[in-house]
Amino acid sequence: MKPSPFLYRAPTTLKRALDDLAECAEEGGKVLAGGQSLIPMLNYRLVRPPVLVDIGNVAELSERTFNDPSFSLGATTTTGWIARSPAVRDAWPLLSAAASWVGHVQIRSRGTIGGSVVHADPSAEIAAAMVLADARITLRSVRGGRVENAGDFFTGYLSTAIEEDEILTRLDFEVPNAGGRWGFxxxxxxxxxxxxxxxxxxxxxxxxxxxxxxxxxxxxxxxxxxxxxxxxxxxxxxxxxxxxxxxxxxxxxxxxxxxxxxxxxxxxxxxxxxxxxxxxxxx
Ligand SMILES: Cc1cc2nc3c(=O)[nH]c(=O)nc-3n(C[C@H](O)[C@H](O)[C@H](O)COP(=O)(O)OP(=O)(O)OC[C@H]3O[C@@H](n4cnc5c(N)ncnc54)[C@H](O)[C@@H]3O)c2cc1C
CATH class of the missing domain: 3.30.390.50 (CO dehydrogenase flavoprotein, C-terminal domain)
Known part of the structure; x- marks a missing residue:
């Protein structure tokens, strides 16, 4: 099948992305990140958003900082980047292992951590790692910003505490039990x-x-x-x-x-x- 028609927006700043989303959120407009979950859902017409706001060109959303043992990962960081990053492997090998289990290389090269967390598949490895670390999830909208703990963010099957006009911008966490043993x-x-x-x-x-x-x-x-x-x-x-x-x-x-x-x-x-x-x- 093919998706129902939609308008495509490709903002290059977070402010513009938030404005674009605010304009269409009430009618069902959606954020497009890696598209690895959303595009199949569009193709099967499980969702019919009139507008897609592609956040792939918003540089602010791909910023990453490491202050061992703290991480800050921008929402559009891909699962593939996490799986390959020597910095992640050194600081938190469990997260590298989790990322390497996500789908196949093609999926990891496009799928993002923000998309994985917002899509909230109960089997998602990145979401599980964020709950383990009790990551702080930053959400922004034209109304302002707020932070949710990962432990409270997932509310049910494919359901989270995010509002329709919000963009997940960043995940911040400290490596749990840094330097200790681990299993995944x-x-x-x-x-x-x-x-x-x-x-x-x-x-x-x-x-x-x-x-x-x-x-x-x-x-x-x-x-x-x-x-x-x-x-x-x-x-x-x-x-x-x-x-x-x-x-x-x-x-x-x-x-x-x-x-x-x-x-x-x-x-x-x-x-x-x-x-x-x-x-x-x-x-
Ligand atoms: C064949 C296949 C196998 C897969 N296997 C696995 C697997 O083993 N483990 C796993 O965890 N996942 C798996 N996935 C899913 C994959 O990891 C997706 O990439 C991920 O679930 C969604 O990330 P995305 O960036 O592609 O998001 P998209 O598909 O672009 O978006 C998904 C949802 O999140 C919303 N969204 C995305 N980013 C944001 C944001 N920053 N703020 C607000 N809303 C946002 C979108 O509006 C949409 O509702 C698989 C997918 C496929 C097709």
Whole structure:
């Protein structure tokens, strides 16, 4: 199929992009970033926006800064750039691993982190990493700007707290448990397919007093933290008893609500595998 007709805007400044979006948002106008999710939806006529505001030429949206352990990534940073960047690999190897699981090279070379977060597929690896880091998500509109935490941003299946006239401009975060062990695992029928279930987790660096962090994705309608499991994860954790693991992960899956028994089994398995990758045995 072909998309229904639309007007195409290609602003080169953020101000102009916000003005363009404000003009058409009420009638269903949309932001176009990498187009890797939006273009297929247009082609299937699942959405029929009268106007597309292409943000690909807005230089302000591709700015990136690293102040180890803090990151600031502009919305149009591509997943491919993240997967290849030596700076990202050094500062937060888990994020490089997450990005390398996204689709195929063609998709990663166009798809953006802003698009991935706003599209909010429950299996999206970048969104899961942002929840793990509890990234601060900057949203701008002609009405002003605001910041949402990633933990509150995802509200359901393909749903977020973004308003129709807002543009996600930037993601800011600190590397969780910097310098500590980590694991990222997902199950997909083939590498590059959307994950059926996945998990990412970090353990504190040696000597650090904080707790570990863990997130599951592709399991419920959105990525979510596993706070009960996190209480078991310290810098010195090398083993988690199977009973304690099942109870903690079971509690965390219950808390998010909509988890089928199949996803529960697959998700639990992915969490255990991610722990294994981080050097923690579940037995
Ligand atoms: C075959 C295939 C396999 C894929 N596999 C995976 C996978 O394994 N894992 C995965 O995570 N993704 C996967 N994807 C999706 C891909 O990662 C997309 O790139 C991503 O979901 C959307 O990013 P985009 O930049 O292409 O956004 P677009 O498609 O341009 O936009 C997506 C949505 O976000 C909105 N939007 C985009 N940017 C902004 C912004 N800055 N502010 C406000 N709204 C915005 C758009 O209006 C639209 O509603 C796959 C896609 C395909 C086609």
């Amino acid at each position: 695992e997902e199950f997909a029928p083939r590498h590059g397919d959307f994950a059926e279930a996945g998990a990412a987790l970090t353990l504190p660096a040696e000597g650090a007093q904080e707790r570990g962090r863990a997130v599951a994705f592709g399991v419920a309608d959105r990525p979510f933290r596993l706070p009960s499991l996190e209480t078991l994860l310290t810098a010195s954790t090398e083993r988690v008893a199977r009973g304690a693991f099942d109870e903690a992960v079971g509690n965390d899956f219950d808390a998010i609500g909509t988890v089928t028994s199949e996803k529960r089994a697959m998700g639990g398995h992915m969490v255990a595998r991610a722990l294994g990758a981080a050097g923690v045995v579940v037995d």
